[in-house]
Amino acid sequence: MKRPYPGMAPLTTALTVYLDTVGRRPIEEATPADIAASRAQVYPTFPPFSWITGSITKGVTVTEEPVTTDEGVGLPVRWYRPSAPTPRPRPLLVYFHGGGWVQGSTRMYDPLCSFLAERVDAVVASVDYRMAPEHRAPTAARDAIAFTRTLAGREDARHDPDRIGLVGDSAGGNLAAVVAQQLRDLRRGGRPVIRHQALIYPATDLTLASPSIREHAHAPILTEAGIEAFRRLYLGGEDGFSPSDPLVSPLFGDLSGAAPALVQTGELDPIRDDGLRYVRALETAGVPVRGTTYVGVPHGFASFPGATPVGAQHRAELVQQIRTHLQEEET
Numbered sequence: 406m407k408r409p410y411p412g413m414a415p416l417t418t419a420l421t422v423y424l425d426t427v428g429r430r431p432i433e434e435a436t437p438a439d440i441a442a443s444r445a446q447v448y449p450t451f452p453p454f455s456w457i458t459g460s461i462t463k464g465v466t467v468t469e470e471p472v473t474t475d476e477g478v479g480l481p482v483r484w485y486r487p488s489a490p491t492p493r494p495r496p497l498l499v500y501f502h503g504g505g506w507v508q509g510s511t512r513m514y515d516p517l518c519s520f521l522a523e524r525v526d527a528v529v530a531s532v533d534y535r536m537a538p539e540h541r542a543p544t545a546a547r548d549a550i551a552f553t554r555t556l557a558g559r560e561d562a563r564h565d566p567d568r569i570g571l572v573g574d575s576a577g578g579n580l581a582a583v584v585a586q587q588l589r590d591l592r593r594g595g596r597p598v599i600r601h602q603a604l605i606y607p608a609t610d611l612t613l614a615s616p617s618i619r620e621h622a623h624a625p626i627l628t629e630a631g632i633e634a635f636r637r638l639y640l641g642g643e644d645g646f647s648p649s650d651p652l653v654s655p656l657f658g659d660l661s662g663a664a665p666a667l668v669q670t671g672e673l674d675p676i677r678d679d680g681l682r683y684v685r686a687l688e689t690a691g692v693p694v695r696g697t698t699y700v701g702v703p704h705g706f707a708s709f710p711g712a713t714p715v716g717a718q719h720r721a722e723l724v725q726q727i728r729t730h731l732q733e734e735e736t
Contacts, residue, residue: 421625459516496568503575505635578607601730615678
């Protein structure tokens with residue numbers, strides 16, 4: 406039986422104990438069928454479940470419209486568009502979902518993506534990049550880069566391709582950081598197209614050198630054994646993709662000139678130090694960055710805001726930081 410983890414609020418403890426003992430099979434024990442089932446899973450978005458995960462925000466239209474990248478890869482995309490009229494095209498937020506590059510789906514993020522669309526007043530494009538083990542590294546990273554570059558290069562009356570923000574959590578935060586590095590030179594009218602990157606408890610070092618991995622080896626939601634399993638599935642075995650390559654470990658990439666960043670981490674998260682080390686690396690590279698560690702919460706806290714004491718604060722900071730960079734007036 407999974408025991409309560411010290412330092413967490415009672416409701417957070419109750420939810421994480423349930424998820425870790427009843428709600429899902431650990432990734433290190435998962436079969437291909439388990440992985441397929443996890444990708445099809447969708448959290449209910451009606452009460453009482455929505456009190457924990459949030460619901461689809463009213464006033465936002467949700468559609469499924471695939472995008473074929475300029476490289477010829479067709480990717481499913483879930484779009485979130487505010488219904489209210491606007492005098493000019495809204496900025497674009499590209500969202501990369503979490504799940505260790507193995508699990509997860511765009512539909513799991515309906516509450517957060519619709520919330521961001523309404524509060525930021527932006528069009529959100531949440532992409533189902535190809536996942537491991539069917540598609541090993543760096544396929545997900547290349548899909549993320551190609552998808553963002555494609556949207557930036559296409560005129561669309563429904564959103565502004567000149568004002569793009571990147572958002573991602575966990576493995577998705579990893580992809581957002583990679584895209585921010587790889588597309589730093591994408592400019593139009595002398596200004597960077599990628600205006601901001603919001604990284605929610607991102608994985609930035611697949612060499613697993615962060616001390617917090619050992620400190621919180623048996624934490625709720627994500628454990629050291631789970632991290633190792635996700636990495637093995639994504640990179641392959643000993644002859645797989647190098648864990649120090651910047652396409653999978655953005656901590657080792659060239660951060661100079663990357664978009665301003667927000668990095669949110671959880672105190673009890675085993676990859677907390679991935680985020681903290683990335684904040685320091687961004688600062689060293691001269692990139693404007695805000696780093697916030699939320700006390701008493703585990704990995705995944707953005708997906709169950711109603712079950713943590715920091716849910717409202719985390720979302721408010723996320724919206725404020727994105728709006729600051731995407732909604733600024735042109736000069």
